[in-house]
Amino acid sequence: MASTEVKTGIHTSPEAARRLARRYRQEAFFQFMGLIAIVLALSALAWLMASIFGTGLSAFRQHEVQITASLDPELIDPERTGDPEVMRRGDYRTILQRAIYDRFPEAADDRKLRLQLMEVYSVAGGTGFLRDFVLDNPGRVGDTVTLWIPASDDVDQMLKGKFDLDVPQELRKVTDVQIAWVRELQASGELRASFNKILFLNTDSRDPELAGVAAAVVGSFYALLVTFVLSFPMGVAAAIYLEEFAPKNRFTDFIEVNINNLAAVPSIVFGLLGLAVFLNFFGLPRSAPLVGGMVLALMTLPTIIIATRASLKAVPPSIREGALGVGASKLQSIYHHVLPLAMPGILTGTIIGMAQALGETAPLLMIGMVAFVTQIPESITTPASALPVQVFLWSDSPERAWEERTSAAIIILLGFLTLMNLVAVLLRSRFERRW
Amino acid sequence: MSEQAEGVRMSRPVGRVDERASVKIAARGVNLWYGDKQALFSVDLDIPDNHVTAMIGPSGCGKSTFLRCLNRMNDTIDSARVQGDIRLDGQDIYAKSIDPVQLRARVGMVFQKPNPFPKSIYENVAYGPRIHGIAAGKKALDEIVVTSLKKAGLWDEVKDRLDEPGTGLSGGQQQRLCIARAIAVNPEVILMDEPCSALDPIATDRIEQLILELKENYCIAIVTHSMSQAARVSQRTAFFHLGVLVEMGDTADIFTNPQDPRTQDYITGRFG
Ligand SMILES: Nc1ncnc2c1ncn2[C@@H]1O[C@H](COP(=O)(O)OP(=O)(O)OP(=O)(O)O)[C@@H](O)[C@H]1O
Ligand SMILES: [Mg+2]
Numbered sequence: 001m002a003s004t005e006v007k008t009g010i011h012t013s014p015e016a017a018r019r020l021a022r023r024y025r026q027e028a029f030f031q032f033m034g035l036i037a038i039v040l041a042l043s044a045l046a047w048l049m050a051s052i053f054g055t056g057l058s059a060f061r062q063h064e065v066q067i068t069a070s071l072d073p074e075l076i077d078p079e080r081t082g083d084p085e086v087m088r089r090g091d092y093r094t095i096l097q098r099a100i101y102d103r104f105p106e107a108a109d110d111r112k113l114r115l116q117l118m119e120v121y122s123v124a125g126g127t128g129f130l131r132d133f134v135l136d137n138p139g140r141v142g143d144t145v146t147l148w149i150p151a152s153d154d155v156d157q158m159l160k161g162k163f164d165l166d167v168p169q170e171l172r173k174v175t176d177v178q179i180a181w182v183r184e185l186q187a188s189g190e191l192r193a194s195f196n197k198i199l200f201l202n203t204d205s206r207d208p209e210l211a212g213v214a215a216a217v218v219g220s221f222y223a224l225l226v227t228f229v230l231s232f233p234m235g236v237a238a239a240i241y242l243e244e245f246a247p248k249n250r251f252t253d254f255i256e257v258n259i260n261n262l263a264a265v266p267s268i269v270f271g272l273l274g275l276a277v278f279l280n281f282f283g284l285p286r287s288a289p290l291v292g293g294m295v296l297a298l299m300t301l302p303t304i305i306i307a308t309r310a311s312l313k314a315v316p317p318s319i320r321e322g323a324l325g326v327g328a329s330k331l332q333s334i335y336h337h338v339l340p341l342a343m344p345g346i347l348t349g350t351i352i353g354m355a356q357a358l359g360e361t362a363p364l365l366m367i368g369m370v371a372f373v374t375q376i377p378e379s380i381t382t383p384a385s386a387l388p389v390q391v392f393l394w395s396d397s398p399e400r401a402w403e404e405r406t407s408a409a410i411i412i413l414l415g416f417l418t419l420m421n422l423v424a425v426l427l428r429s430r431f432e433r434r435w
Numbered sequence: 436m437s438e439q440a441e442g443v444r445m446s447r448p449v450g451r452v453d454e455r456a457s458v459k460i461a462a463r464g465v466n467l468w469y470g471d472k473q474a475l476f477s478v479d480l481d482i483p484d485n486h487v488t489a490m491i492g493p494s495g496c497g498k499s500t501f502l503r504c505l506n507r508m509n510d511t512i513d514s515a516r517v518q519g520d521i522r523l524d525g526q527d528i529y530a531k532s533i534d535p536v537q538l539r540a541r542v543g544m545v546f547q548k549p550n551p552f553p554k555s556i557y558e559n560v561a562y563g564p565r566i567h568g569i570a571a572g573k574k575a576l577d578e579i580v581v582t583s584l585k586k587a588g589l590w591d592e593v594k595d596r597l598d599e600p601g602t603g604l605s606g607g608q609q610q611r612l613c614i615a616r617a618i619a620v621n622p623e624v625i626l627m628d629e630p631c632s633a634l635d636p637i638a639t640d641r642i643e644q645l646i647l648e649l650k651e652n653y654c655i656a657i658v659t660h661s662m663s664q665a666a667r668v669s670q671r672t673a674f675f676h677l678g679v680l681v682e683m684g685d686t687a688d689i690f691t692n693p694q695d696p697r698t699q700d701y702i703t704g705r706f707g
Contacts, residue, residue: 321550
């Protein structure tokens with residue numbers, strides 16, 4: 001290129017070549033910086049994911065121990081009533097103890113050993129499993145049955161390699177004799193690891209091996225339902241009014257500024273507002289997904305309004321004019337032509353808002369959706385927890401087993417978020433085809 | 436048809452308004468402001484029925500603005516304020532009793548840039564009749580769609596693809612679709628704002644023929660930047676300059692014997 005000395009126009013002179021080279025250098029530099037930014041962002045994300053999945057995945061497996069228990073009628077239903085209420089109150093703890101002592105008779109005589117032996121099994125879990133079994137099969141009372149019950153959280157953690165077994169016995173959660181029993185159970189096939197259904201089906205519990213996210217998932221679902229039902233129609237209607245109908249004056253400018261400000265208000269402030277207004281003033285039930293959803297709706301509204309207004313603005317004015325030109329009323333032109341075109345943007349904004357709401361913890365703490373909930377909420381007014389709150393609660397608990405469960409709950413939360421985004425993508429492509 | 440086309444291509448404009456033609460739209464003393472800026476200054480203009488009236492003038496002189504006064508499209512612009520008297524069949528269209536939505540059904544509009552709805556070809560044409568409840572049932576609606584597309588000279592090209600999106604047509608076809616959409620509601624007046632500015636000569640020619648056919652049944656007002664187009668399709672021409680209606684008369688007179696020096700300069704291409 002430099003050899004074309006013949007013509008020396010301003011675009012072919014050596015100076016021009018230098019300018020060109022500089023332009024390319026700048027471009028290359030910019031691209032390089034952009035790449036670095038992406039690599040940094042991706043590696044941060046990868047690190048986060050690796051750490052969450054690294055700790056959390058093991059929670060999806062749980063060790064179980066087999067017990068052979070004799071369902072002594074004297075302990076369950078001494079009067080032989082067959083009444084489920086009576087059977088519910090049976091002494092399953094003793095049945096469990098007997099079954100375990102029968103399995104390891106050498107420990108049965110020593111009080112210390114007995115206590116250690118019971119720590120291998122999940123006592124609360126075993127009692128509950130036995131009760132459930134009897135209530136499901138009342139005819140089996142009197143028989144000797146074989147059941148799988150959860151191992152205790154410490155045994156489970158030990159088998160997952162979370163404990164250093166080389167340190168002296170006093171510094172460990174599991175003693176040497178407990179390890180010996182576990183090995184024996186393993187050798188005889190009475191101890192196995194299986195998929196942790198409990199994590200999905202159970203509600204919160206004091207015992208890690210019995211804790212699950214069901215109440216939190218249902219609570220989050222109800223709260224989001226309330227959030228959606230309130231914030232979507234309200235947000236879209238407000239945005240349509242502001243964008244298409246409201247006169248442009250100081251007052252609407254003021255409203256616009258305030259909506260933008262609301263989007264930046266820390267979520268805990270909305271929680272305080274919910275506490276003051278919904279709970280104290282209107283006397284709505286505490287800890288209920290109804291109130292949680294209302295607070296989250298307040299938080300989501302600005303997001304939806306801003307997204308809706310932006311996508312309404314993006315619809316070419318020629319479409320409106322075309323509709324008005326054939327004699328459509330303003331509302332008709334909006335409903336028939338503008339809204340369908342704005343829908344992908346509106347839905348994306350809504351789902352982003354809902355995803356934010358799903359992950360929001362602080363306002364829920366304020367209105368008491370942080371309760372220890374052991375029952376799956378039946379309606380939007382029964383006390384419930386929420387997924388992020390569950391994460392928060394578990395992360396605060398001392399036992400080692402909570403660590404992996406916290407991460408597992410985060411994974412479940414991320415799963416729901418991914419699902420919601422997937423829905424957003426699907427809806428988007430569905431509506432976009434109509435262009 | 437071929438005879439008409441011949442006539443259209445004649446270099447000497449022959450357009451004249453029939454003396455018996457009635458005035459469809461009469462505008463008197465129309466002033467318009469966009470905020471503080473006045474865009475139209477006391478415009479007086481009669482638009483005859485069953486004729487084509489062309490509006491010409493340099494860019495920014497207020498042609499579109501005036502056209503949009505005739506179907507109250509300027510109502511949608513917050514800053515626009517109209518003053519004066521515009522009568523459609525003797526009735527003041529800015530009167531309180533007039534509903535702009537209903538007015539726009541009577542005074543249809545075709546825009547500069549083709550703007551079909553992002554829906555099927557059928558839906559584009561059927562939309563107007565449907566919202567006005569013109570067609571009684573699906574059959575009647577089909578009928579309207581077919582005749583409108585035929586009148587707009589688009590039927591043969593789209594009859595097998597009525598379900599395809601209107602936005603998938605070529606520019607010229609889209610513009611004819613917009614014309615079909617406008618005539619489907621059976622308006623009395625059709626306003627066209629530079630309908631051919633985005634089209635090639637062949638598509639332009641088709642639209643011009645169409646305009647000449649439509650004028651038999653409609654009152655047409657067209658804004659154009661093409662002097663030759665004004666000469667070919669219109670019988671009356673109005674020349675605007677800086678928001679003022681400078682001169683108006685039969686097209687043949689305006690183009691051969693303009694009275695005002697500004698008109699003369701403009702049509703001979705000395706400014707624009
Ligand atoms: N929405 C608006 N707000 C403010 N001023 C406007 C608006 N629309 C048009 N104007 C102004 O009014 C004047 C007339 O505009 P108009 O669109 O009627 O011109 P025109 O004759 O149609 O021009 P062109 O041939 O370029 O389309 C111009 O000075 C323009 O800047
Ligand atoms: Mg214009």
